[in-house]
Amino acid sequence: MKKYMNESMDPCEDFYEFACGNWKKYHSIPADRTSYDTFEMLRENLDVVLRNLLSEPIDEEENYLLNSTLYNKTTxxxxxxxxxxxxxxNEERLKQRAEKPLIKLLNELGGWPIIQPDWDDTNFDLEKLMADLKLFNNDILITEWIGPDIINSKNYIIQIDQTTLGLPGRSYFLDASYSKYLDAYKAFILSVATILGAPMTEAVQDVNDLITFETKLANIMIPSENRRNVTDLYLKTSIGALRNYFPQFDWVHYFSIILGKEVDLEEPVACYCMDYLYKLFDILKHTPPRTITNYLVWRFVRHRTNNLDNRFLMAKQRFYYVLFGREQSPPRWQFCVSQVNSNMGMALGSLFVKKYFDENSKNDASTLEMTKRLQEAFRQILKENKWLGDHTKDYARKKIDKMNLKIGYPDFLLNIDELGKKYYDVDAHPDYFFENTLSILRHLTKIEQMKIGRLFDQYGNLQQWWKEESIYNFHQRAKCMIDQYNSYIIPDVDTYMDGFITQGENIADNGGLKQAFKAYEMWLRNNPGADETLPGINLTGRQLFFLNFAQVWCGKQRIDTVKSRLKVAVHSPGIFRVIGTLSNSEDFARVYNCPLDSAMNPSEKCSL
Structure with a gap:
């Protein structure tokens, strides 16, 4: 802790510099990273552990179960x-197979026009192509999922919304200052297409048409700052009603493929994007099938470059260098650990738990005590709150009482049969990385769609349990925090933060710190003789509490990475997670004896 501190800085003027001022002297951003911070350091260590677990020998019996096809019989x-x-x-195997697995799949999907100049649109089926790509866990043009109805959460229903773009945000397509990123995106598409055999002249035109189409999509998407109130977006409808609203799209065909069964016209749907859909179908009406297909398939192909040989990874790296400033790809082993962790996290987690997690620690008394103190701290904060009405407080207390404590890991991770059922339809073979990934993607989509109609608990319904006065007070206080974070200028890029997009997480940071410190104070009262100081650091236990909070956020990002997150990231940069949160904290100001109206103790604070 001490070596990262800049003790020459007054903690009441800039606590981030005081806590993290020397961090950069000891750490630089690795060439294969877009940022580097405390979390990345922990992740590095964890990745090594996971690599060792995945590299352990496989039982001879399991190897014997491999057959001559793509599949294995293990459960x-x-x-x-x-x-x-x-x-x-198995990079040698990837090199041998080259692009063949992807070409085979593209042919099954109806082809990719950009690599087929003679592609015929006679059999173009928009709904089928979108649904087929969704079966591989790709949401393109429309995001579809199964989740609890926010008005009546006892049932899981179909949900649809506008989707994401191929670049981090709308600005990349609509703001001329982002042109270098758009040019790099075009080059990436063209590189992948030419590797797959696309003739250059025709491909350039196809890519230009594709980008024009995606720019139109960016233009009709509702910005995140206008989507904060979910009740304003929510519309409870049905497949039949969607067919009436948008008869140009065969919703029955689309949902039947995704759900794997014939759908009823009365099947409920929660729609969060009616305005977007009206504009989307107008764009589709005036766009040639070739361009639409090129775009849909590209959005799928882009992510499959991860599962092919080094030519595709190099094309991706050139793109990432411009987009994020990443200087090189991560080591192969680290990339592969990440692939397993993101696609088969529970299976990998079971290996970790068995070897490194003490089963008794799951029910460790001190851990349980800590979580219960946090709950009690929240109750105390609620009791002391002056701006919430009594009715709203009563409901909030009921929500606290219904909280479930989830500590350690779910029990099924240690049950081979139960865990096996989670991946019952996943096929894996040591020679077929591409097909293994497709199998997992199909599995993930299938699991998602099987949730439809599932019962949920009775306490998750969206209802207005806040009284109007409390709602008004909340918005006034939230506006204070939005304005506060809007005033921060991000170092290196000389750009103001977006306090609106980040408001939810900023509120959570502020409230979480307040709650944690109150719980710590409760512990200190029950342990009056505890020595919470550290040798070599002239700070009290309470002061160390805030220092530890701040040093969690020590780190740095590449400039292009900062720019990519400006309008899409819901978290503030680390420096402002420290300065913003602590400058609102009466506890911090008292513990560090900060004079009123010093930088870290303004007289006007934002509090929720």
Whole structure:
């Protein structure tokens, strides 16, 4: 802790510099990273542990179950995870197979016009193509998922919304100052297409048409700052009603493919994007099938470059260098660990828990005590609150009482049969990384769609349990925080933060710190003789509490990465997670004896 501190800085003037001022002297951003911070350091150590687990020998019996096709007969999820890792690490096999697995799949999907100048649109089927790509867990043009109805959460229903773009945000397509990123995006598409055999002249025109189409999509998407109030977006409708609203799209065909069954016209749908859909179908009406297909397939192909040979990874790296400033790709083993962790996290988690997690610690008395103190601290904060009405407080207390404590890991991770059921339809073979990934993607989509109609608990319904006065007070206080964070200028890019997009997480940071410190104070009262100081650091236990909070956020980002997150990231940069939160904290100001109206103790604070 001490070596990262800049003790020459007055903590009441800039606590981030006081806590993290020397951090950059000891750490630089690795060439294969877009940022580097405390979390990345922990992740590095964890990745090494996970690599060792995945590299452990597979039982001879499990190897014997491999057959001559793409599949294996094992039911053990952890073994499948090891096969998946092994297939990712088999670079020689990837080189041998080259683009063949992707070409085979593209042909099954109806082809990719950009690599087929003679592509015929006679059999173009928009709904089928979108649905087929969704089966591989790709949401393109429309995001579809199964989730609890926010008005009546006892049932899971179909939900649809506007989707994401191929670049981090709308600005990349609409703001001329982002032109270098758009040019790099075009070059990336063209590189992948030419590797797959696209003739250059025709491909350039196809890419230009594709970008024009995606720019139109960016233009009709509702910005995130206008989507904060979910009740304003929510419309409870049905498949039949959607068919009446948008008869140009065969919703029955689309949902039947995704759900794997014939759908009823009365099937409920929660729609969050009616205005977007009206504009989307107008764009589609005036866009040639070739361009639409090129775009849909590209959005799928882009992510499949991860599962092919080094030519595709190099094309991606050139793009990432411009987009994020990343100087090189991560080591292959680290990439493969990430692939397993993101796609088969529970299976990998079971290996970790068995080897490193003490089962008794799951029910450790001190851990349980800490979580219960946090709950009690929240109750105290609620009791002391002056701006919430009594009715709203009563409902908030009921929500606290219904909270479930989730500590350690779910029990099924240690149950081979139960865990195996989670991955029952996942096929894995050490020679077929591409097909293994497709199998997992199909599995993830299937699991998602099987949730439809599932019962949920009775306490998650969206209802207006806040009284109007409390709502008004909340918005006034939230506006204070929005204005506060809007005033911060991000170092290196000389650009103001977006306090609106980040308001939810800023509120959470402020409230979480207040709650944690109150819980710590409760512990100190019950342990009056505890020595909470550290040798070599002349700070009290309470002061160390805030120092530790701040040093969690020590780190740095590449400039292009900062720019990419400006209008899409819901978290503030680390420096303002420290300065913004602590400058609102009466506890911090008291513990560090900060004079009133010093930088870290303004007389006007934002509090929720």
């Amino acid at each position: 053990k999820a952890a073994v499948k995870a090891k096969f998946f890792y092994k297939s990712c690490m």
